[in-house]
Amino acid sequence: GESVGLHLPTLSVQEGDNSIINCAYSNSASDYFIWYKQESGKGPQFIIDIRSNMDKRQGQRVTVLLNKTVKHLSLQIAATQPGDSAVYFCAAGGASGGSYIPTFGRGTSLIVHP
């Protein structure tokens, strides 16, 4: 199976700073990784994903980095805004044609101070 963990349950930053949220996974066969954002009272919302044939992928103000050697991925948020305050989850799964359902980590709560 797979276990997914985040290094910090809470991260506090100042508005305008860059934020880095980390995640570790255990199964070297995992080849699909996703980040979700969950605002209070809502369901998780997809932010960005990356497959194992890539090391880096960028979106709007977000970058995901994947290090398969140490089984670690991170989510970087540039110029963090108060609206970025939420809980962030990573998930790891397989893409090899089977029903390898992604496993979620426990989440990091990002608090952005104005």
Next chain:
Amino acid sequence: NAGVTQTPKFRVLKTGQSMTLLCAQDMNHEYMYWYRQDPGMGLRLIHYSVGEGTTAKGEVPDGYNVSRLKKQNFLLGLESAAPSQTSVYFCASSWTSNQPQHFGDGTRLSIL
């Protein structure tokens, strides 16, 4: 475009009562999932379905049953509710296991 819709949004049950949570998606997704979310525990998979008429157990299936009679609907049943099942339940859907999941806004269930 509704996406994933969960009903009800809130419910309070007494121990031993039964109920069904309904999830509906309008994106023609093959995969559907039920999770529970407890404080500090993240999302834990209860059951999932890879297509109409199929179901499979997830990480925490005990005390729950599911059915996927129609592609767009995935039902989660509690036959005899227990206080340990007090939680927020989320439904999600996706094209395949390696595509992003779309989540509903959850059902908050309290069992007294």
